[in-house]
């Protein structure tokens with residue numbers, strides 16, 4: 001395993017060369033960062049949970065016809081994915097005002113937006129992922145008009161599906177971030193959904209208590225991060241009652257928290 005060629009290391013994941021050309025292995029770390037990596041930490045067991053949650057959501061999305069890079073989960077922390085040319089945009093879909101939007105426009109957190117809002121930021125850590133408009137995207141050629149059409153269309157489909165999926169388990173999908181990539185077939189490129197969908201890149205609030213079940217627990221020092229991620233996995237039916245927590249590598253976390 002350790003001799004595999006590493007292609008890229010990000011804040012929460014590592015990409016290794018895959019077994020076949022055009023494939024990669026995506027490894028989910030326990031590392032957590034926030035505020036453009038100014039805050040760093042570890043959430044023991046997070047990688048295992050995100051791998052499983054993301055597998056589940058990407059599989060369901062593929063079932064409704066959203067093309068994704070996911071091929072199969074390989075083990076607790078790794079999944080086999082299709083290699084894509086990443087489009088350098090973060091696509092943020094919002095249903096409820098929170099986080100950056102609430103701060104930027106002085107909105108009260110929790111305000112239901114009159115319509116779903118899609119925002120784009122440039123994927124560039126050095127610049128702090130600045131927000132960009134479709135005019136910037138066209139001007140600098142980060143994606144074509146046709147690709148932007150496909151991206152917005154998929155983002156809305158993903159949002160509609162996930163709003164329903166989470167509502168059914170008592171969770172409000174406040175907002176989330178998607179990334180897309182190109183797959184080349186000769187001269188023709190197709191856009192597919194890439195990266196991951198997990199409590200690391202979604203805001204998920206309990207519908208009755210508004211309890212945060214996502215990375216805001218880490219960003220805002222609320223504690224109970226892994227328990228929140230576990231709760232999402234449990235409600236999605238991914239952690240049957242009585243699951244052996246050793247399986248989720250949670251022991252070290254428990255010891256740290258003195259349980």
Ligand code: C5P
Nearest residue numbers: 098099100101175176177200201202203
């Ligand atoms: O911080 P902000 O309110 O803009 O985040 C909107 C959504 O996008 C949140 O769900 C957050 O988790 C996600 N996001 C992300 N990665 C980023 C920025 C935002 O996953 N770099």
